[in-house]
Amino acid sequence: MRETVHRHLGKVMAGAALAAVGTAAMVAITLPGTAGADETGGNDGRANTVRSARGQGAPPPGVVERAPAEESRGTGRDPLTDDEIRRVERIALDRRLLRSAEDVDGGRGPQRLSVDLAEPEDGEADDARAPRRAEVTFYDYRDDTLISRTVDLDTGKVEATTTRRGVQPPMSRAENTEAARLLIADPLGAGLKADYKDATDRELTSPDQLLLSGGVYRAAPGARPAALDRCGTHRCVRLFTKVRNGPWIDTRSLVIDLSTHKVAALGRG
Numbered sequence: 001m002r003e004t005v006h007r008h009l010g011k012v013m014a015g016a017a018l019a020a021v022g023t024a025a026m027v028a029i030t031l032p033g034t035a036g037a038d039e040t041g042g043n044d045g046r047a048n049t050v051r052s053a054r055g056q057g058a059p060p061p062g063v064v065e066r067a068p069a070e071e072s073r074g075t076g077r078d079p080l081t082d083d084e085i086r087r088v089e090r091i092a093l094d095r096r097l098l099r100s101a102e103d104v105d106g107g108r109g110p111q112r113l114s115v116d117l118a119e120p121e122d123g124e125a126d127d128a129r130a131p132r133r134a135e136v137t138f139y140d141y142r143d144d145t146l147i148s149r150t151v152d153l154d155t156g157k158v159e160a161t162t163t164r165r166g167v168q169p170p171m172s173r174a175e176n177t178e179a180a181r182l183l184i185a186d187p188l189g190a191g192l193k194a195d196y197k198d199a200t201d202r203e204l205t206s207p208d209q210l211l212l213s214g215g216v217y218r219a220a221p222g223a224r225p226a227a228l229d230r231c232g233t234h235r236c237v238r239l240f241t242k243v244r245n246g247p248w249i250d251t252r253s254l255v256i257d258l259s260t261h262k263v264a265a266l267g268r269g
Contacts, residue, residue, distance in 0.1 A: 073153070077117065080134055084153060085115045091156055092136035092149040101140040101147075104178045104258055110138035110147060113172050118150055133159065137169065144233055144259055166233050168216045176214040179237045179256040180207035186263040188254055192241065195249045211242040217255050227257070227264045234259035 072083040080088075093109060101110035118133035132153040139146055146167045150160040171179075183189040184204060196204035204210075218232035228236065235258045242248045253266050 074132070076132070077120075080115065080117050084134065087156075088115060088134040088136055088151040088153065091151050092138075092158060094158075097138070097140075097147070100142070101138070102142040104139075104141055104175050106141070110140045111172065111175065113137040113139055113169055131155075139169075139235065141235070141259060144235065168218070168232065168235060171214040171216065171237050173212075175235070175237065175258060176212040176239065177207045179214060179239055179258060180210060180212050180241070182256050182258075182261055183239065183251070183254060183263055188263045188265055192249055192251055196243060199243045199246050199249075209244065211244055213240045214238065215240070224266070225264050225268050227262065228255055228266075230259075231255065231257060 072081060074081050074084060089112065093112075098109045103109060103111040114135075114137045116135050116137075118135040120130055134151050134153060136149045136151060137146065138149075144165060146164045146169065148162045148164075149158050151157070152159050183192060184207065193204045196202070196209070202209075214237040217228070217236040217238050219228050219230065219236075223229075237256050237258060238254070239251050239256065240248070241251050254263060255266060256263050
């Protein structure tokens, strides 16, 4: 099976061998765990061992205590609660931004990237009564702008808004999924689909069939193809793809420009 996969895009890849090299700078690459690449579904005799131990008077399984309910609001430097995250997202995404911005697949409103507890301002680090703030980050695909908004969790007001271009934070799960969808639909995704077929005997039709991770791609001067020259201003990604419970498939030579919805192969053109 693995020799067949080697025929199309590359080779079966171990997680440790996936460092990106070449003319482009790669940032924030996070790979799914390698567990599952060689799973067979067998029990390797462990179930029989457990049954034997219980028959010899082993103690019964312990009872796991249910986790306590999460408080709706945190205090101080506590991590944001789920309720706080939902609340600050609603506050940060006002009607003007919802009407004017676009997300990764062209939908209404900007693409949400992250919601984090904001750093304290100067002089607040040791103040137990300092305001608790959250920073919400969006990407507007309409004009390739990164938007950050700081929300005071006590007052519910947006304290600050910054917009920047050419800044590319790590990819969100939704962006990696959209990149995979574009790749599967593009002629350059033929090798990925052939490798998937070899590994599973099934057709690859959806990103849900893969484990995905992506790294931001920035164009370097003189790098080919010219179609990727704007990567860095545009939001571009190189995907790392893995068959669920199967091997990695090497797609590092392919770049998906999420701003234009186009796919290109490095070194061509």
